[in-house]
Amino acid sequence: MIYVLVRHQVQDYPHWKKVFDEAEEWRRDHGEKRFEIFQREHENTDLTLLFGWDEIGIARDFFASTELRRRMEEAGVVGEPEVTFLQLVDRGEA
Numbered sequence: 001m002i003y004v005l006v007r008h009q010v011q012d013y014p015h016w017k018k019v020f021d022e023a024e025e026w027r028r029d030h031g032e033k034r035f036e037i038f039q040r041e042h043e044n045t046d047l048t049l050l051f052g053w054d055e056i057g058i059a060r061d062f063f064a065s066t067e068l069r070r071r072m073e074e075a076g077v078v079g080e081p082e083v084t085f086l087q088l089v090d091r092g093e094a
Contacts, residue, residue, distance in 0.1 A: 004051040008081035019075035031058040
């Protein structure tokens with residue numbers, strides 16, 4: 001599985017989350033397999049998201065799409081998001 005780590009600021013978390021949730025089917029249709037949302041402690045507008053994808057090419061195309069940019073703007077994303085593509089090489093559990 002390929003992971004995509006995204007970090008960005010939003011103007012208003014409840015509004016952002018509504019737009020994010022409304023896009024679930026669209027994201028799944030374009031290859032997303034899973035997601036997790038993290039907020040910085042005491043700052044609910046500073047988000048870090050971790051997405052799972054099967055193929056890096058499909059993930060790269062999705063995150064470069066103008067449609068994603070349009071939806072992020074609609075959701076109130078502030079500034080340019082930081083997007084990092086990651087490949088899992090090891091996992092452990094305690």
